[in-house]
Amino acid sequence: SQQGEEDPQALSIQEGENATMNCSYKTSINNLQWYRQNSGRGLVHLILIRSNEREKHSGRLRVTLDTSKKSSSLLITASRAADTASYFCATDSYNFNKFYFGSGTKLNVKP
Amino acid sequence: SQTIHQWPATLVQPVGSPLSLECTVEGTSNPNLYWYRQAAGRGLQLLFYSVGIGQISSEVPQNLSASRPQDRQFILSSKKLLLSDSGFYLCAGSRRTEQFFGPGTRLTVL
Numbered sequence: 001s002q003q004g005e006e007d008p009q010a011l012s013i014q015e016g017e018n019a020t021m022n023c024s025y026k027t028s029i030n031n032l033q034w035y036r037q038n039s040g041r042g043l044v045h046l047i048l049i050r051s052n053e054r055e056k057h058s059g060r061l062r063v064t065l066d067t068s069k070k071s072s073s074l075l076i077t078a079s080r081a082a083d084t085a086s087y088f089c090a091t092d093s094y095n096f097n098k099f100y101f102g103s104g105t106k107l108n109v110k111p
Numbered sequence: 112s113q114t115i116h117q118w119p120a121t122l123v124q125p126v127g128s129p130l131s132l133e134c135t136v137e138g139t140s141n142p143n144l145y146w147y148r149q150a151a152g153r154g155l156q157l158l159f160y161s162v163g164i165g166q167i168s169s170e171v172p173q174n175l176s177a178s179r180p181q182d183r184q185f186i187l188s189s190k191k192l193l194l195s196d197s198g199f200y201l202c203a204g205s206r207r208t209e210q211f212f213g214p215g216t217r218l219t220v221l
Contacts, residue, residue, distance in 0.1 A: 031208050042115070042201055042212035043155075088154060090210070097143045097205050103154035 005102045006089055012108040019076040021105040023089030030092050032065055034074050037086045037104070046074075046087075081111040113138040115213035117202050123219045130175075130189040132216050134202030137183070142204040144185040146177055149199040161185060192220045
């Protein structure tokens with residue numbers, strides 16, 4: 001299975017601190033994406049990194065990808081209480097745009 | 112922008128009853144469409160995906176089926192619900208690499 005797995009499963013930090021989440025996957029990928037899910041809601045796309053990229057930034061988000069280790073990390077800098085959510089990585093297949101999601105990291109940012 | 116509509120938001124059904132969840136897409140044509148199930152506190156399990164009208168691929172053998180009668184309509188069905196069908200069902204679409212999700216339906220089978 002290509003399924004990504006996030007670690008840690010849960011993370012609790014104070015507002016203003018940085019939050020780092022990791023994702024590992026099993027097979028070759030085209031792209032790796034990170035999504036956010038607020039409790040009981042649908043997922044929202046955050047950022048995509050292609051297999052030939054090593055690092056990407058978007059606002060307070062920084063994503064790295066190491067294809068040799070089959071791993072990615074998501075860094076949220078200067079966290080806010082509103083960042084409290086679950087974060088999922090997703091890898092895709094080379095055909096038909098199938099996506100495989102990990103089990104997620106539940107982030108709690110305490111005000 | 113692309114939007115996925117799903118309804119109902121919550122549903123409570125008895126064991127053995129039928130199910131029909133509908134998903135419609137707005138703002139794009141010929142998208143790939145997906146049904147996922149999410150158990151409480153867990154990741155997403157891909158159930159079905161469709162690359163076009165009438166084209167359905169099943170990822171996991173189970174008590175559910177899917178149909179795509181129109182380009183922007185994707186339906187998840189069951190003839191007889193089981194307790195294990197309870198969960199949070201998400202419909203998603205994609206045109207290129209990014210997926211966009213509906214708000215989800217929370218199904219409780221009693």
